[in-house]
Amino acid sequence: MLNVNPSELGDWLDEEDDDEPEPIQLHRNNVAAINVFIATWTQWRAVARGDSFVFLGIDYAALSEVWQRLSIPEKERNSIFEQLQQIERKILPIRNGKS
Numbered sequence: 001m002l003n004v005n006p007s008e009l010g011d012w013l014d015e016e017d018d019d020e021p022e023p024i025q026l027h028r029n030n031v032a033a034i035n036v037f038i039a040t041w042t043q044w045r046a047v048a049r050g051d052s053f054v055f056l057g058i059d060y061a062a063l064s065e066v067w068q069r070l071s072i073p074e075k076e077r078n079s080i081f082e083q084l085q086q087i088e089r090k091i092l093p094i095r096n097g098k099s
Helices: 028-039 060-069 074-095
Strands: 002-004 024-026 044-049 052-058
Touching: 024 028, 028 060, 028 074, 052 060, 052 074, 060 074
Parallel strands: none
Antiparallel strands: 002 024, 044 052
16 A cells, blocks of 8 residues: 555545645555546536536546556556546545535
């Protein structure tokens, strides 16, 4: 397992207090998927809803650039993509203000 500080994962982790966040344990098999997820954070599709907007999910068209920039081997992409979709499903309600 690798130690990862939640503050390194971006703003999507909402800490309730302003103290230094506790490191989380991240299994090495999940590191690539988390890195891909972080790289796609600004690549989400959203639609307007009244005076707000709703996130629909990651724009998968951005993945070709992410795979290349993160040097993800082609043989690993299917399993990482499955992990990415699991993360996306869990984060989608949080991104839309529902928990």
